[in-house]
Amino acid sequence: MGKGGSMSEGVIKKIIISYTYVAIWIFLSFTVIVYNKYILDRKMYNWPYPISLTMIHMAFCTSLAFLLVRVFKVVEPISMSRDVYLSSVVPIGALYSVSLWLSNSAYIYLSVSFIQMLKALMPVAVYSIGVLFKKESFKSETMANMVSISLGVGVAAYGEARFDTWGVILQLGAVVFEATRLVMIQILLTSKGISLNPITSLYYVAPCCLVFLSVPWIVVEYPVLTAAPTFNFDFVIFGTNSLCAFALNLAVFLLVGKTSALTMNVAGVVKDWLLIAFSWSVIKDTVTSLNLFGYGLAFLGVAYYNHSKLRALNAKETQKKTAQSDEEQGRLLEEREGDGMGKRNEQHN
Secondary structure, eight states: OOGGGOOOHHHHHHHHHHHHHHHHHHHHHHHHHHHHHHHHOTTTTOOOOHHHHHHHHHHHHHHHHHIIIIISOSSOOOOOOHHHIIIIIHHHHHHHHHHHHHHHHHHHHSOHHHHHHHGGGHHHHHHHHHHHTTSSOOOHHHHHHHHHHHHHHHHHHHTOTTOOHHHHHHHHHHHHHHHHHHHHIIIIIGGGTOOOOHHHHHHHHHHHHHHHHHHHIIIIIHHHHHHOSOOOOOHHHHHHHHHHHHHHHHHHHHHHHHSOHHHHHHHHHHHHHHHHHHHHHTSOOOOOHHHHHHHHHHHHHHHHHHHHHHHHHHHHHHHHHHHHHHHHHHHHHHHHHHHHHHHHHHHHO
16 A cells, blocks of 8 residues: 555556456356357257257367467476376366256256356355265355255246246256366366366367267257258357357466456356346346346355355465464574574583
8 A cells, every 4th residue: 555545556457457357257258158048049040059069169179279289389288197087087078068068058948147047056066066075064054055045046946937947957957067077176186286277178178078079969969950951050150159168268267367266256246147137138038026036145145155265265374374474483483492502502612
């Protein structure tokens, strides 16, 4: 703080950069969600092939990641054995492929606003699966918070004007698979000391996703696509859509790397409210009062969860600094005692 309580130029610059990263991530996430909805919805572009769309994204990301890693050498590949790849990356790729497939499929049946409301269940799924795999400790206070989020989403679902059971099943399945993927990343990669940024993660995971998606694609969508009399495929639309999906991965890296995962969670809440407003005002989706009331309850639960995580993180940092300070003081005391003993020995001599 400078004179009169004003902030220094360095602090202001840091705040502006942080908010810029947040704005970029919100814009790209917003764009990808709305773009995917536009392509998949039968009332819009009318290309209802979610597996094919996901495979196009993965093929594009695989190609671009290969160029950035192997040709242009923007980042170095991670040293990884075949056993680690098969035991860690492959399961994560399988979970990611199913998560993307189900979440893209939900856009055919549900409104953008309602999907964002259902995504509020992500902390519930991550915490529950973390407890199941013993990566999180069970706490009654946290579980009560999870119940409040679930209750809010339940009220929002009850008030949904375009409720579709199959669409809800698909989106809830996507949430479960994505939450499992996040926990597995912590278990399989972090425990082995492997850290992947979005470019290297796409370099290793995207080809894996492509292979896994090809199995349901051959069974479910390939026969329909070949039997269709016309093939409505615009290279500009699908190319820009894939580029946005790739850019979103880079934006995630910038946001988490330059700020924190908690900042991303808070920014995600802002993005969800913007998408709900956009869905209601521009796409003309019906958003009921009960929808908003239920999501408001879930929003408060998520906000409290983020606040609790921040408080726990601050407490951990304080404890770490205190331990370091105590260690430093102990070392100084030992040095002083050693100097005192040395001086006494000199006097005796």
